[in-house]
Amino acid sequence: MTASRALLFALLLVVGLALANGRSAGASEEDRNFAGSAQLDYHLVAGGAGAPAAPAPSTTFEGFTLEAALKVAADLSDHLSANVKVCYGCHGFELDMAYFDLRAFDELNLRVGRFSPSFGAFNLRHDPANHMTSDKPLPYDMGRMLRKGDWNEGVLPSPFPMNGAEINGTHWIGGVAQFDYAAYVATGFKNDVDANPTDLDFQESHLPYYVTSDPRPASGARLALTLKAGSDADMTLGASGMWGTYDPANKLTYAIVGGDFALRIERTAIRMEYLVRRQQMDVSNPDIFRYAIAPVDGDFFAKHGAYVEVEQPVTDAFDVLGRVDGLFRVGNVSNVSVGSGGDTIVASPLHERAALLRETLALAYAFERNFRLKGSVELWEFNYADSTGRDTELSFHLGAVGSF
Amino acid sequence: MRARPAIHCVVRAIAPALLVASAAGCDVLDPKVGLLQESCGVDAVAPGAASGEYGGAGTTTSSAYGASSGTSTSSTVTVCAPDAGGTCDECESQFCCTTRTACYEDPVCICADQALERCLKATAPGDDSGIDACWDAFEENGTVEAERVACEKTWCQGPCGVP
Numbered sequence: 001m002t003a004s005r006a007l008l009f010a011l012l013l014v015v016g017l018a019l020a021n022g023r024s025a026g027a028s029e030e031d032r033n034f035a036g037s038a039q040l041d042y043h044l045v046a047g048g049a050g051a052p053a054a055p056a057p058s059t060t061f062e063g064f065t066l067e068a069a070l071k072v073a074a075d076l077s078d079h080l081s082a083n084v085k086v087c088y089g090c091h092g093f094e095l096d097m098a099y100f101d102l103r104a105f106d107e108l109n110l111r112v113g114r115f116s117p118s119f120g121a122f123n124l125r126h127d128p129a130n131h132m133t134s135d136k137p138l139p140y141d142m143g144r145m146l147r148k149g150d151w152n153e154g155v156l157p158s159p160f161p162m163n164g165a166e167i168n169g170t171h172w173i174g175g176v177a178q179f180d181y182a183a184y185v186a187t188g189f190k191n192d193v194d195a196n197p198t199d200l201d202f203q204e205s206h207l208p209y210y211v212t213s214d215p216r217p218a219s220g221a222r223l224a225l226t227l228k229a230g231s232d233a234d235m236t237l238g239a240s241g242m243w244g245t246y247d248p249a250n251k252l253t254y255a256i257v258g259g260d261f262a263l264r265i266e267r268t269a270i271r272m273e274y275l276v277r278r279q280q281m282d283v284s285n286p287d288i289f290r291y292a293i294a295p296v297d298g299d300f301f302a303k304h305g306a307y308v309e310v311e312q313p314v315t316d317a318f319d320v321l322g323r324v325d326g327l328f329r330v331g332n333v334s335n336v337s338v339g340s341g342g343d344t345i346v347a348s349p350l351h352e353r354a355a356l357l358r359e360t361l362a363l364a365y366a367f368e369r370n371f372r373l374k375g376s377v378e379l380w381e382f383n384y385a386d387s388t389g390r391d392t393e394l395s396f397h398l399g400a401v402g403s404f
Numbered sequence: 405m406r407a408r409p410a411i412h413c414v415v416r417a418i419a420p421a422l423l424v425a426s427a428a429g430c431d432v433l434d435p436k437v438g439l440l441q442e443s444c445g446v447d448a449v450a451p452g453a454a455s456g457e458y459g460g461a462g463t464t465t466s467s468a469y470g471a472s473s474g475t476s477t478s479s480t481v482t483v484c485a486p487d488a489g490g491t492c493d494e495c496e497s498q499f500c501c502t503t504r505t506a507c508y509e510d511p512v513c514i515c516a517d518q519a520l521e522r523c524l525k526a527t528a529p530g531d532d533s534g535i536d537a538c539w540d541a542f543e544e545n546g547t548v549e550a551e552r553v554a555c556e557k558t559w560c561q562g563p564c565g566v567p
Contacts, residue, residue: 278433287512287546292438302433331435335511347511352437 031075038068039128041135041374041399045146047390061143065090067128071097079103083115090143091206096161107169111184116159117166118182118222119240121260121273126158132311132364134374134397138325138356139258139275139305142202146380146393150350151327152199152338155275155305156242156256160205162186164217178226180238188218188244189254195342196288197247198281198334200254218244224260236262252280269311276304281332290333290348301331309360317367321376323360328353355383362397371402441512449483449508483508492556492564499559503552513552516545524565536567 043062069087076082085097099113116123122140125131135144142157164186171179190204191197220242228234238260245253258275280300283293293299307325314320333348362376380393484501496504507513523538543553556564 276433285547286441287510287548289512290441292441294436294438297431297434297436298438300435302435304433330433332437345510345512 033073034071035073035404036068036070037127037129037401037403038066039134039374039399039401041065041067041128041397043134043144044396044398046394046396061090065144069096069127091203094161094206096159105169107171109168111166111168112164114161114163115166116161117164117184117186117220117242118168119156119160119220119242119256120158120222120258120275121224121236121238121262121271123158123160128399128401129372129403132319132321132374133323133360133362133376134399135376137273137305137307137309137323138327138358139273139307145356146395147349147356147382147386149337150348150354151303151329151356153202154327155277155303156258157202160189162188162205162218176228178228180224180226181222183219183221185217185219188216188242188246190246191338192248193339193341194336196282196285196334196336197252198288198336199279199338200246201339203339216245216250218242220256233263233265235264236260247282252282254279267313270309271311272306272308274304274306276302278302281334283332288334288336288342288345290335290350291352293332298332301329301333304328304330317365319364319366321360321362321364323362324358325360326355326357328355330354349384349386351384353383357381370404372400374399374401441515449505449514492560495560495563496556500552500555503548503555506548507552510546510548512546513548516542516549532567535565539567 042064045062067087067089069085071083071085073083074081079102081101081103083097083099083101085095087094087096095114097113097115099111099115101109101111103109116126120140122131122137126136126140128134136142136154136158138145139155140158141148141154142159143153145151145154164184166182166184166186168180168182173179189200189202191199191201192204193201220240222238222240224236224238226234226236240256240258240260242256243253245251254277256275256277258273260273261271263270278300279302283289283299286293305325305327307323309321309323309325311319311321329350330353332352333350333354335345335348336342337344337346358381359379360376362374364372364374366372374397376397378395378397380395382391382393385391483505484497507517520538520542523541524535527534527538539553543550553566556566560566
């Protein structure tokens, strides 16, 4: 059975079980949950010159974008539950979740199916209904950033659904501490298209490319500790890591590590997160690189990303968020666009130490509990100029998000 | 605030660990690069802009470099012409137009080609090892260069002086 057929089977099984559960006479409303969200956002880039024909390499998505999701969660027994989530975004419909949780007890849960493996803190909030800004922090950006073609997205575009299995659990230490862990094997990322792969091809993670020619799974783990100081304050520290190969020959590796910190004091939330991806490149064809290949430590690059944000409710309906985030990429630069196959060489504008810093001020107003208007202004500062000589951009988001 | 001692304990435990990890990770996350390969001052021919009499190309300068700085945006650049300027150029234009064009469309190869010419001019006639070194350096620069040399060896070894 191919992976796609197995996935379809799992999906049908989950839906079938959910429906059967709903029809059973003894089933209660708590046994299943149906939820959804949708965000419509308009992105305006004031300069415009850096994004003349979005979407295209080196540009961004201007104008309207929509993100929508529907999710079914079903408790099938005291130990078995299932989740299915289908989302719609810039690249069409996508199966974000289709997994079973087989829970022995709080400290031991087995998750199998399609899901985003446990990594970092933001991915838990990646649904637009769960964060106050229209877009994601740069380390987790998936196509909304300016010059996305130059950077090939963020460090770990979120969400990142993969097929695999994960063991996770939670252990409570009295009433003041909570320890979470997760370890997993999953399909991981890949680049089966380029003749000389130099970076992950995130397009290959989308439908209909679930079958991978990379037979070695990626693996990873996450540890997090939450300390609670009563009901008004808590703090979480987390560390995550993922490792895998991404080429068909399983020779080129990538490793992603991250640390996260969140502090909540009454209604004020402070969050910060740092990620770095170490990406090995195929340097067998030095032609495609902007710089000559260094004989030592010349076959990889490192992409760092971080964000710090403070979220402060002003009233019950009005929230303010300030965020500073950035990317820093160090290492050689390929002149071949990721996923192009390698036929066309176009000089990359990135240099060996490329950086991007963004400052965001966001406002959110909830007309009702489940319907919120979002607006933000973003100042982008690059340490390299685009083809028109610009290194600073200003952009605006205005959107609305609803959930049920 | 019962959790305060626990928070202090965690911070004290993690801070040294982060310092050690960052120090140990410096080399792991600090890749090295060589010289900028696009520093020769010659722009590559824009892909698709090349044309000529041999193998589908039109006009070029008689020198090997059809596109000096700034000409990559011109509408048509000839890389393979009937009279390309010399016996090597003419032979390559006639029999190896594809690999020649590929090199001139590649920002790295076109600079490596200039480096090859400089290397050969700086090498004394009869210095076979020096000539070999020039061609080896060019060939090892990348697959585009290697394919160009392979074609020259097959069709134009004599006119181009390929070892």
